[in-house]
Amino acid sequence: MQEITSPSFFIGKDNPDLISFGSGQPDLPPPDEAFDILPTYRDFKYGLVQGMLKLRETLASQYSGANAESFVVTNGASEALDLSLRALASPKAKVMLPRPYYYSYPFNVRFAGMESVFYDLEKGKINFENLKNNLEGVKIILINSPSNPTGTIQDIETLKKIEKIAKEKNIYIISDEVYKDLIYERENYLIQGENVLTINSFSKTYAMCGFRIGYVYARRKEIIKKIIELKTHTSMNTNILGQEMALAAMRVPTIFLEDQRLIWRKRRDLIYDGLKSLGLDLWNPEGAFYVFPKIKNPQKVMHDLYYKYKLIVYNGAWFGAPERIRLSYALSEEKIKEGLKRIKKYLEKEDFKN
Amino acid sequence: MQEITSPSFFIGKDNPDLISFGSGQPDLPPPDEAFDILPTYRDFKYGLVQGMLKLRETLASQYSGANAESFVVTNGASEALDLSLRALASPKAKVMLPRPYYYSYPFNVRFAGMESVFYDLEKGKINFENLKNNLEGVKIILINSPSNPTGTIQDIETLKKIEKIAKEKNIYIISDEVYKDLIYERENYLIQGENVLTINSFSKTYAMCGFRIGYVYARRKEIIKKIIELKTHTSMNTNILGQEMALAAMRVPTIFLEDQRLIWRKRRDLIYDGLKSLGLDLWNPEGAFYVFPKIKNPQKVMHDLYYKYKLIVYNGAWFGAPERIRLSYALSEEKIKEGLKRIKKYLEKEDFKN
Numbered sequence: 001m002q003e004i005t006s007p008s009f010f011i012g013k014d015n016p017d018l019i020s021f022g023s024g025q026p027d028l029p030p031p032d033e034a035f036d037i038l039p040t041y042r043d044f045k046y047g048l049v050q051g052m053l054k055l056r057e058t059l060a061s062q063y064s065g066a067n068a069e070s071f072v073v074t075n076g077a078s079e080a081l082d083l084s085l086r087a088l089a090s091p092k093a094k095v096m097l098p099r100p101y102y103y104s105y106p107f108n109v110r111f112a113g114m115e116s117v118f119y120d121l122e123k124g125k126i127n128f129e130n131l132k133n134n135l136e137g138v139k140i141i142l143i144n145s146p147s148n149p150t151g152t153i154q155d156i157e158t159l160k161k162i163e164k165i166a167k168e169k170n171i172y173i174i175s176d177e178v179y180k181d182l183i184y185e186r187e188n189y190l191i192q193g194e195n196v197l198t199i200n201s202f203s204k205t206y207a208m209c210g211f212r213i214g215y216v217y218a219r220r221k222e223i224i225k226k227i228i229e230l231k232t233h234t235s236m237n238t239n240i241l242g243q244e245m246a247l248a249a250m251r252v253p254t255i256f257l258e259d260q261r262l263i264w265r266k267r268r269d270l271i272y273d274g275l276k277s278l279g280l281d282l283w284n285p286e287g288a289f290y291v292f293p294k295i296k297n298p299q300k301v302m303h304d305l306y307y308k309y310k311l312i313v314y315n316g317a318w319f320g321a322p323e324r325i326r327l328s329y330a331l332s333e334e335k336i337k338e339g340l341k342r343i344k345k346y347l348e349k350e351d352f353k354n
Numbered sequence: 355m356q357e358i359t360s361p362s363f364f365i366g367k368d369n370p371d372l373i374s375f376g377s378g379q380p381d382l383p384p385p386d387e388a389f390d391i392l393p394t395y396r397d398f399k400y401g402l403v404q405g406m407l408k409l410r411e412t413l414a415s416q417y418s419g420a421n422a423e424s425f426v427v428t429n430g431a432s433e434a435l436d437l438s439l440r441a442l443a444s445p446k447a448k449v450m451l452p453r454p455y456y457y458s459y460p461f462n463v464r465f466a467g468m469e470s471v472f473y474d475l476e477k478g479k480i481n482f483e484n485l486k487n488n489l490e491g492v493k494i495i496l497i498n499s500p501s502n503p504t505g506t507i508q509d510i511e512t513l514k515k516i517e518k519i520a521k522e523k524n525i526y527i528i529s530d531e532v533y534k535d536l537i538y539e540r541e542n543y544l545i546q547g548e549n550v551l552t553i554n555s556f557s558k559t560y561a562m563c564g565f566r567i568g569y570v571y572a573r574r575k576e577i578i579k580k581i582i583e584l585k586t587h588t589s590m591n592t593n594i595l596g597q598e599m600a601l602a603a604m605r606v607p608t609i610f611l612e613d614q615r616l617i618w619r620k621r622r623d624l625i626y627d628g629l630k631s632l633g634l635d636l637w638n639p640e641g642a643f644y645v646f647p648k649i650k651n652p653q654k655v656m657h658d659l660y661y662k663y664k665l666i667v668y669n670g671a672w673f674g675a676p677e678r679i680r681l682s683y684a685l686s687e688e689k690i691k692e693g694l695k696r697i698k699k700y701l702e703k704e705d706f707k708n
Contacts, residue, residue, distance in 0.1 A: 008586060011402060023400065030398050039393040044384050046377065046563045048365060075429050075589040082588040086465065107587040111440065113467060209400045210594035232362060233461040234436040235429040239593040240564035 019339040021327035022312035026207035031252035034245040047237035055247045072227050073238045077178045077201035077214040084197045085112035087226040093139040100321040102148045124152030128161050140172045146179035149319040149326040151285025156189045163193050181205040183287040184265050194219050206249040211242040271329045274340040289330045296352050298325045309342040373693040375681035376666035380561035385606035388599040401591035409601045426581050427592045431532045431555035431568040438551045439466035441580040447493040454675040456502045478506030482515050494526045500533035503673040503680040505639025510543045517547050535559040537641040538619050548573050560603040565596040625683045628694040643684045650706050652679045663696040
C-alpha cells in the first residue's frame with residue numbers, strides 16, 4: 001500500500017470499478033461546435049503570442065468596457081496565473097492567498113519567487129476585517145470566488161470592500177474566476193479595477209480541460225505588455241487549433257450553459273443531501289463542483305476509501321484544510337449514488353466526527 | 355516610420371507584396387497524417403502532465419537507451435527551455451550561452467532568475483579553449499547545434515570535449531537540438547551524458563509551429579520529476595490534440611523528411627549563392643534555415659529594406675551580433691528570388707561592407 005501524498009498519485013488510476021470524487025474535471029463533453037471545425041482545419045503557422053484576435057474580441061464582448069488588447073490567451077488558467085505572478089513579481093514580495101486554497105496557488109507563488117501569506121476563510125467566507133488587518137507588505141491579493149475547494153462564493157459587498165482597499169493601498173488583485181459560469185445562487189460578480197487581473201478558462205464552462213485554453217484580462221496596458229513579453233519567450237502562442245475550438249465553443253447558445261448549470265445543481269443537491277444524511281459536517285456549495293466536509297483523520301479516510309472501497313477523495317490538507325476532505329461531484333448521478341453508498345458503508349464502521 | 359526594436363514588430367505584417375526573411379517558420383505544411391486524425395477526434399479530458407505515454411514511447415525509440423519516463427512533452431521548445439532552466443535554477447547562478455544566440459535565450463535565463471554569460475562563436479564555431487577558460491561559476495552550458503541564427507553545426511570532437519568537461523566540473527548541459535533533422539552535412543550528433551537535457555520540438559521537423567509541441571529529454575530522474583512538478587502548476591498537460599497530431603506526424607515515412615531536407619538545401623544554395631554574388635560576407639549554412647551575413651549598419655538596412663523595399667530581415671543585434679542581419683530562407687524559391695532582387699536593388703545604392 002503506497003502512501004498517497006498529492007493529487008498526482010491518482011493520475012491514470014482509471015479502472016472501471018473506481019469511483020472518483022478526485023479531479024475537478026467535467027465528465028460532460030464540450031459543445032459539438034468545438035469539434036465541428038476539425039474536419040476542415042488546415043492551419044499550422046505561428047499565431048499571435050497574445051492570442052487569436054477574433055477570440056480576444058469575443059472574450060472582450062463579455063466584459064463591460066473591455067477590448068481585445070486587454071486579453072492574453074494562455075495555456076489554461078494555470079499559465080495565466082503563472083505569467084500574471086511572474087509579471088508582477090518582485091523579490092520577496094508577499095502574495096496573500098485564501099486558505100483553504102486551490103492546491104497550486106502556493107506553488108505558483110513560490111515558483112514566481114515570492115512568498116505566500118494567507119487570509120483564513122470562515123466556513124468558506126472572507127472575514128474582511130481579518131484580511132484588512134494583515135495587508136502589511138502585501139503586493140498581490142488573490143481572490144477565488146467561486147472557490148475550489150470550498151464551493152463558496154464571496155459576498156458582493158465584501159468583494160467591493162476588497163476592491164476599494166486594494167486601490168487605496170496600491171495592491172494588485174488577481175481574481176481567479178474560472179468557475180464564474182457555475183454559480184447556483186446569483187450571477188458572477190466581476191471584480192473591478194485598474195489594478196485587477198482576471199483569470200479564466202474554457203476548462204470548466206466548456207469542459208475543455210485537455211485543450212488548455214485560458215486567458216488573463218488585465219486593465220493596465222503595461223501588465224499585458226509584460227505578460228506578452230514573458231509568453232513570447234516561455235511558450236509563444238497558445239495552440240492555434242485549441243483557440244479555434246474555444247472560439248467555436250463560444251458560439252453555443254446560452255441554453256447550453258444553463259442546462260449544464262441545472263445538471264450541476266442536481267448533482268450538488270444529491271451529494272450534499274447524501275453526505276449530510278450520513279452525519280457529515282459540511283456547507284452547501286454555492287458554486288463550482290466541490291463539497292468540503294469536515295472529517296476526523298482525512299489522510300486515513302482517503303487511504304481507506306481508496307484501498308478498501310475503490311473511491312477517490314482528496315485530503316483537505318492539500319488545500320490548507322487539514323481537517324477536511326474534498327469531493328468533486330463532476331461525475332454522473334449514478335456514480336455519485338454508488339460513491340455515496342461506499343462512503344456510507346465505510347462510515348458505519350468508523351468514528352469520523354471531529 | 356516606426357522604429358523597429360524587436361522581431362515582434364513584424365507579427366501580423368503579412369500583406370501579399372511583402373517578402374519575409376524574418377520569422378523562422380516553415381512555409382511547407384505538416385504531413386497529412388497530422389490532419390488525418392481530426393475528423394473523428396472527440397477526447398477532451400486532462401492528459402498526463404508529463405505527456406501522452408504513446409508519444410513519449412515513440413520519442414524514446416528515437417533516442418538510443420532512452421525510455422518514455424525520461425521525456426516531458428511541452429508547449430513547444432520554448433516551454434521546454436523555460437521549465438528546464440527553472441528546474442535547474444538557483445539564485446545568481448550563471449548560464450553560459452553561445453553568442454550569437456537565439457533571440458530568447460537571455461530572456462529565458464533572466465526569467466528563471468539566473469545570469470547569462472557568453473562564449474563567443476568564431477564564424478559560428480565554438481572555440482573550445484575559450485569556452486573552457488570561462489567556466490568559473492557556470493552551472494549550465496547551453497549548446498545550440500545546428501544554430502539559430504548562425505546556421506552552423508558544431509564539430510563532433512568539440513561537442514565530445516564539452517560533454518567531458520561538463521561531466522568533470524559537474525555542469526549541466528542544455529542542448530537545444532530543434533534543428534536536428536535539418537542538417538545538410540551529416541547526421542545530427544546527440545549530446546550525451548547524465549547531466550544533459552535535450553530540447554526538441556515538432557515545429558521545424560514537422561512544420562507544426564502553431565501547435566506548440568516540444569519536449570525535453572533528461573537522463574536524471576530528479577530533473578524530470580522537478581520539471582513535471584513545475585508544469586503541474588504552471589500549465590498542466592500540453593494540448594491533448596496537439597500531442598495526437600504530433601504522434602500522427604511521426605508516422606510519416608522518413609522519405610518525407612529527406613524530401614524536405616532536399617528542398618531546404620536547394621533554397622540554401624539559392625540564397626547563399628545569391629547573397630555571395632552580391633558581395634556580402636557570409637558563410638554557407640550547414641543546418642537550420644538561416645543565413646547571417648555581415649553588413650554595415652544593420653538597423654538602417656533592416657529599416658530601409660522594410661520601409662522602402664517591402665522586405666523583412668532581422669537585425670543581428672537581436673541575436674548578439676550587431677554587425678550582421680539574419681535572413682530565414684523558410685519560404686518558396688520564387689519568393690527567395692524576388693527577395694534577392696530587392697536586396698540587389700538596395701545594395702547597388704549603398705556602401706554596405708564593413
